[in-house]
Amino acid sequence: MNPDSDIRHALWQLAFQFKVSTKRAIRDYGLPLNGMHVRTLHLIRSQPDCTANQLATITGRDKAQITRLLKELEAMALITRTPHPGDRRSQIVALSDTGRELMARTVEAEKAVEKRLLKGMSKEEVSTFVSLAHKMLENLREA
């Protein structure tokens, strides 16, 4: 296989398998969340004063998708939305208590997947991988 198609294949497959494994782990833990729910909740948790717009920017997804996601998460009572103090168009999104509890369990499920993913790899290898990934990400974003 030539190196070109190699990186393409590696990337697609790794991302796909990682998604599948994570999804399965989440489900096996009995958590009623799909992939994007989890991803969004993570970001909300780590972003101090998180707005819908930030989520769209960080993930690169369409605003509309974020709106829907947040609506679902709110319907499940996992997040709260409070008016933004300085901008009446905007809202601040945060985890609810229920959301925090759910995330605690989700993190466990994800840790299990990561442990498998990184089995037999040194810390250096992992950080090399991550920094190369960031570099490529930058390359794509520039253009």
Place this chain on the structure above:
Amino acid sequence: MNPDSDIRHALWQLAFQFKVSTKRAIRDYGLPLNGMHVRTLHLIRSQPDCTANQLATITGRDKAQITRLLKELEAMALITRTPHPGDRRSQIVALSDTGRELMARTVEAEKAVEKRLLKGMSKEEVSTFVSLAHKMLENLREA
């Protein structure tokens, strides 16, 4: 950001941006294909006596998805299906002449994306990345 969420984020984002960039490049070349079409055509081209089942195994996708994909590609006259000599349940899938032509242009579009993706990276870095990716892929598949 802790290293755990880092690799997760890097992986999701890189795969997503790569997919978006590729999709856009294909479209800008005026090619009437979506991501999975392209991916499937690539595999068909590189697999000598390709069957639907092989495609499902290699990509890790559901058989049903492959069936539908092949149906669409056949409707676009990009592939041909001929009965498998040794197994009457099975068919051998191959590119048609139209398909081959289309792929030639597709490859150009993809090369442009890859050039951007890998800008400023040495051959060693790329092959390091690919081999680490393969390692992780193996890890996920084992379990």
Place this chain on the structure above:
DNA sequence: ACTATTTAGTAGACAATATCAACCATAAAG
């Protein structure tokens, strides 16, 4: 102060991708 342009978020329609279960025909195993 007043129009014009951006920006934050929402809603609808739809395309693309993924999953699951049931099914048919053939093949392989016992």
Place this chain on the structure above:
DNA sequence: CTTTATGGTTGATATTGTCTACTAAATAGT
């Protein structure tokens, strides 16, 4: 010669991504 496994198909449905149009509020330019 029955049972089971395999290759492929179909239908239903869930998830994810994209595009357009829209409201309301903020900001810029004059």
